[in-house]
Amino acid sequence: MTDKWKQLKQWPGWVVLGVVAVALLAFGSIRESGPRTSEERVEEISKQLACPICDGESVFESRNTASVAIRIQIKADVSAGAMGDDDIISKVAQVYGARVLLVPQATGIDALVWALPVAALVCAVAGLIVVFRRWKRAADTVPTADDRALVETAIREGLDES
Amino acid sequence: MQAANLSINGVLGHSFLVIGLVASIFGALSLAYGTRVGDRRLLRSAPNYAWLSGATAVAAFATMIHALVTRDFSLAYVQQVGSRSTPALYNVTAAWSALEGSILLWLTVLAGYTTVIMRKYRKRLDDPLIAWALVVMFVVTAFFFLLSFGPADAFRSGAPGVTDGPGPNPLLQNHVLVLFHPPILYLGYVGFTVPFAFAIAALITGRVGEGWLLVTRRWALFAWGFLTVGIILGGWWSYEVLGWSGVWAWDPVENASFLPWLTGTAYLHSVLVQERRGMLRVWNLSLLIATFALTILGTFLTRSGVIKSVHAFSNSTIGPFLLAFFGVVVVVSLSLIAWRGDRLRSPGAIDSPISREGAFLANNVLFTVFAFVVLLGTVFPLIVEALQDRQIAVGPPFFDELSMPIGIALLFLMAVAPVLPWRKASGELLRERLFVPAWCGVLALLASILVGANGLAPLLAFGLAGFAAGAAGRQVALATRRQGWRGFVGRANGGMIVHLGVILVAVALTASNSYTHVGEFTMQQAQPVTFSGHTFELQQVTAFTTPRSKGLQAEISIDGGQAYSPAITRYTTMGTDIGTPSVRTGFANDIFLTLEKAANAGATEVQVKIFIKPLIVWLWIGGALMAIGTVLAGFPGRRRNPLLPTSADVVGLPVVGLPVVGLPVVGTPVPVEEQSASV
Numbered sequence: 001m002t003d004k005w006k007q008l009k010q011w012p013g014w015v016v017l018g019v020v021a022v023a024l025l026a027f028g029s030i031r032e033s034g035p036r037t038s039e040e041r042v043e044e045i046s047k048q049l050a051c052p053i054c055d056g057e058s059v060f061e062s063r064n065t066a067s068v069a070i071r072i073q074i075k076a077d078v079s080a081g082a083m084g085d086d087d088i089i090s091k092v093a094q095v096y097g098a099r100v101l102l103v104p105q106a107t108g109i110d111a112l113v114w115a116l117p118v119a120a121l122v123c124a125v126a127g128l129i130v131v132f133r134r135w136k137r138a139a140d141t142v143p144t145a146d147d148r149a150l151v152e153t154a155i156r157e158g159l160d161e162s
Numbered sequence: 163m164q165a166a167n168l169s170i171n172g173v174l175g176h177s178f179l180v181i182g183l184v185a186s187i188f189g190a191l192s193l194a195y196g197t198r199v200g201d202r203r204l205l206r207s208a209p210n211y212a213w214l215s216g217a218t219a220v221a222a223f224a225t226m227i228h229a230l231v232t233r234d235f236s237l238a239y240v241q242q243v244g245s246r247s248t249p250a251l252y253n254v255t256a257a258w259s260a261l262e263g264s265i266l267l268w269l270t271v272l273a274g275y276t277t278v279i280m281r282k283y284r285k286r287l288d289d290p291l292i293a294w295a296l297v298v299m300f301v302v303t304a305f306f307f308l309l310s311f312g313p314a315d316a317f318r319s320g321a322p323g324v325t326d327g328p329g330p331n332p333l334l335q336n337h338v339l340v341l342f343h344p345p346i347l348y349l350g351y352v353g354f355t356v357p358f359a360f361a362i363a364a365l366i367t368g369r370v371g372e373g374w375l376l377v378t379r380r381w382a383l384f385a386w387g388f389l390t391v392g393i394i395l396g397g398w399w400s401y402e403v404l405g406w407s408g409v410w411a412w413d414p415v416e417n418a419s420f421l422p423w424l425t426g427t428a429y430l431h432s433v434l435v436q437e438r439r440g441m442l443r444v445w446n447l448s449l450l451i452a453t454f455a456l457t458i459l460g461t462f463l464t465r466s467g468v469i470k471s472v473h474a475f476s477n478s479t480i481g482p483f484l485l486a487f488f489g490v491v492v493v494v495s496l497s498l499i500a501w502r503g504d505r506l507r508s509p510g511a512i513d514s515p516i517s518r519e520g521a522f523l524a525n526n527v528l529f530t531v532f533a534f535v536v537l538l539g540t541v542f543p544l545i546v547e548a549l550q551d552r553q554i555a556v557g558p559p560f561f562d563e564l565s566m567p568i569g570i571a572l573l574f575l576m577a578v579a580p581v582l583p584w585r586k587a588s589g590e591l592l593r594e595r596l597f598v599p600a601w602c603g604v605l606a607l608l609a610s611i612l613v614g615a616n617g618l619a620p621l622l623a624f625g626l627a628g629f630a631a632g633a634a635g636r637q638v639a640l641a642t643r644r645q646g647w648r649g650f651v652g653r654a655n656g657g658m659i660v661h662l663g664v665i666l667v668a669v670a671l672t673a674s675n676s677y678t679h680v681g682e683f684t685m686q687q688a689q690p691v692t693f694s695g696h697t698f699e700l701q702q703v704t705a706f707t708t709p710r711s712k713g714l715q716a717e718i719s720i721d722g723g724q725a726y727s728p729a730i731t732r733y734t735t736m737g738t739d740i741g742t743p744s745v746r747t748g749f750a751n752d753i754f755l756t757l758e759k760a761a762n763a764g765a766t767e768v769q770v771k772i773f774i775k776p777l778i779v780w781l782w783i784g785g786a787l788m789a790i791g792t793v794l795a796g797f798p799g800r801r802r803n804p805l806l807p808t809s810a811d812v813v814g815l816p817v818v819g820l821p822v823v824g825l826p827v828v829g830t831p832v833p834v835e836e837q838s839a840s841v
Binding site: 006008009010011013014017020021024025027028029031032035039040043047048050056057058060061063096097098099100101102103104109112113116120121124125128133134135136138141 | 406408411413414511512513515520523524527530534538539550552553556558559561564590593597600601603604607610611613615619621625642679683693739740741
C-alpha cells in the first residue's frame with residue numbers, strides 16, 4: 001500500500017490531477033450563470049461611475065441626490081434595453097465629464113496607470129532573473145585546494161571538540 | 163462654570179503637550195549625546211523623559227475626552243464634533259472623528275510605544291543600538307507633539323457663545339465598532355515606528371547584521387497583527403453601517419492603511435531569509451523604512467486635503483509638515499543606507515529559485531508590485547491634475563482588476579512555499595509533498611463547481627485556496643504530530659494558522675464579489691416577494707425618534723421567520739439621510755436588506771433592496787483566525803535544531819556551516835521533512 005501510494009504520487013498521479021483540474025476549470029469557465037437581473041446591471045454600471053459632487057464615493061454607494069438621479073437614469077436606460085453598459089457609461093460621462101469615470105481610459109497619459117504596473121512587474125521579474133543568474137554563477141565557482149583544506153580542518157576541529 | 167471649563171481643558175491640554183514636546187526633545191538629546199560621549203548619567207536620565215512624554219500624551223488625550231464628555235464648547239474641536247444630544251459613547255469616540263483628535267490619538271499611541279520600549283530596554287541603554295532606536299522614537303514622538311500643538315491643535319479656543327455642536331459625522335455614531343476600529347488600526351499603523359527605529363539605529367551604529375532583527379521581530383509582528391485586525395474591523399464596520407453591502411471601496415484612506423500592510427507583510431516573510439541566511443539586508447531595511455514612510459505619506463495624502471476621500475477631513479495646514487517629515491525620513495534613510503553600503507553587502511547566495519528563500523523573494527516581488535499598484539492608483543489623479551490640469555478618477559474597478567491576478571499568484575505561492583525546503587528542492591520532493599495539497603485544491607474546485615460556481619478567475623481562486631489550505635494544513639499536522647501542542651506555536655506554525663485565515667478571507671471576498679445577487683423590490687404588506695430562493699414579506703413600517711435623529715424602519719420577515727429592520731435615519735442637525743442596513747447572517751450566505759424608500763409610519767408599501775451575499779461571514783472568521791495565528795506566531799516556538807545545515811555554526815557540534823560559496827555543507831544528515839518544518 002505504501003509503495004503504491006508512493007508510486008501514485010509520482011508522475012501518473014500528477015497527470016491525472018492536471019487533467020481533472022483543467023477539465024473542471026474549462027467546464028466551470030464556460031458554464032453560464034444565467035442572465036443578469038436589471039438590478040445587477042444597474043449595480044455593475046453604477047460601480048464604474050463616481051458620484052459627481054461627493055468625495056470618493058461611487059454612484060452605487062452614494063445616497064447623494066446627484067447619484068440618485070444618475071441611478072434613476074441608468075435604470076431607465078437598462079429597462080429600455082437599447083443600450084449596452086459602455087454606452088450608458090459614456091452617456092453619463094458626456095453630461096458630467098470624464099472625471100466621473102472610475103475606470104481610467106487607456107489613451108493618452110491616462111494609459112500610464114495601466115502600463116506602469118505591468119512595467120513594474122516585468123522589471124521586478126527581470127531583476128529576479130538577473131540576480132538568480134548572478135547567484136548561480138557565484139555558486140558554480142569551483143573550490144580551490146586551499147578551500148578544501150580549510151573545510152577539512154574545520155570538520156576535524158569540530159569533531160575533536162565534540 | 164463654562165468659563166472655568168474653558169481655561170482648565172484648553173490650558174491643561176496645551177500644557178501637557180508642551181511638557182511632552184520638551185520631554186521628547188530632551189529624551190532624544192540625552193540619549194544621543196550620552197551615547198556619543200559615553201555619559202552614563204545622561205543615559206540613565208532618559209527613562210524619566212520617556213515616562214514624562216508618555217504620561218503627558220495620555221493626560222492630553224484624557225483631557226480631550228473630558229472636554230467632549232463634559233461638552234466644553236469653548237474648544238473649537240468640541241464645537242466641531244461635540245453635541246449635547248450625542249450619547250456618551252459616541253462623545254468619547256468623537257475624540258478621533260476629526261483631524262486634530264486623530265493626530266492626538268496617534269501621538270498617544272506613539273508615546274505609549276516609546277514608553278514601553280524604554281521600560282523594556284531601560285537596563286540596556288548603554289547599548290548604542292538601543293539608545294539610537296530610542297532617539298528615533300523620541301524624535302518621531304516630538305514631531306507628533308509638534309503637530310498636536312501647531313497645525314493639528316485640538317485644544318484651540320473656539321468662537322465665543324457656542325453652546326452646542328453638530329456631533330460627529332452621523333456614520334460615526336451608529337455602530338459600536340467605531341470604538342474599536344480606529345484605536346486598533348492605530349496600534350498597528352503607529353507600531354511600525356518601533357522596527358523602523360531599530361532599522362535606523364542599526365544603520366547609525368553599523369550593526370546591520372541580524373541582531374536588530376531579533377530584537378524587533380515580535381514588535382513587527384505585533385504591529386502587523388493590530389493593523390490586520392484594524393483593517394478587518396474597518397471592513398466589518400463598512401458592511402454593517404454603510405448601505406452598499408461592501409467591505410472595501412479602495413478609498414484613499416483605506417489604501418493608506420493597506421499600503422503599510424502590504425510592505426509589512428513582505429517584510430515578515432523576507433526577514434526570515436536574513437535571519438536564516440544573512441541575506442537581503444538592504445531589502446529588509448528598505449521594506450521597514452518604506453512601511454514607516456508610507457504611514458506618513460498616506461496620512462499626508464488623506465489628511466492634507468490633496469486627495470478627495472469619503473474619509474478625508476477638512477483641509478488643514480498639516481500637509482506641508484507631513485510632507486516635509488516624509489522627505490526627511492526618505493532622505494535620511496537613503497543616506498544612511500548609502501553610508502553603510504559596504505556593511506550591507508550580504509554574504510552567500512540563493513542556490514535555487516525553487517527553494518523557501520526563492521519563494522519568499524517571489525512573494526516580495528508580488529507584494530511590492532501590489533503596493534506599487536495601490537500607491538499609483540491612489541496618487542494618479544494628482545499626477546494627471548498636476549501635469550494636465552484635468553480631473554480624473556481611479557476607482558475600485560481599476561484596483562479590482564489589477565489585484566485579482568496578483569491575489570491569485572499569491573495564493574499559488576501560499577500553496578507551494580510552505581512545503582519548500584531551504585536552499586534547494588528537487589522535483590521528486592515537490593511531487594511528494596505537494597501531492598495531497600494539490601488534490602485538496604482539485605476537491606475545492608470540484609466542490610465549487612457542484613455548488614454552481616463559474617468563471618475562470620473565481621474558480622482558480624477557489625482551487626488555489628484549497629491547494630494552499632492543504633499545504634498549510636499539512637504543515638500544521640506534521641508539526642503537531644512531532645511537537646504536540648507546541649506544533650501550533652512559533653512563527654512557522656502560527657504563520658500557517660495565519661495562512662488559513664488569509665485563505666478564508668480570499669475565498670469570502672472572491673465569492674461575495676463574484677456571486678452576489680441583488681434585487682430591488684416595491685414590497686407591499688401581505689404580498690410576499692420571492693428572490694433567490696427566499697421569501698420576504700413586509701410586516702409594518704414604524705417611526706422612531708431620538709434626541710438627534712428621526713427615521714423610519716421597515717420590518718421584513720425572511721422565510722416566514724424573524725423580522726429584520728432596515729431603516730432610514732435623518733440626523734436633524736445635518737439634514738442627511740443615512741440608510742442603516744439589516745443583515746441576516748449565515749454560514750452559506752448573508753441576506754442584506756436596505757430600505758430605499760418609505761413614505762411614513764404605517765405605510766403599506768416600501769422600496770427595498772435585497773443583496774444575497776455568499777460566504778461573507780467567513781471574511782470575519784478568517785480575520786479572527788489571522789489574529790489568533792499572529793498571537794500563536796508571537797509565542798516562542800521550538801528552538802531551531804542546531805544540527806540543521808542551515809543553522810548558524812555551533813561550537814562543539816559536528817556541523818560546519820561554510821561561508822565559502824559553492825562548497826558543500828557538511829553535517830549530520832537531517833531528514834528533509836524536518837528541515838522544512840523548522841523555520
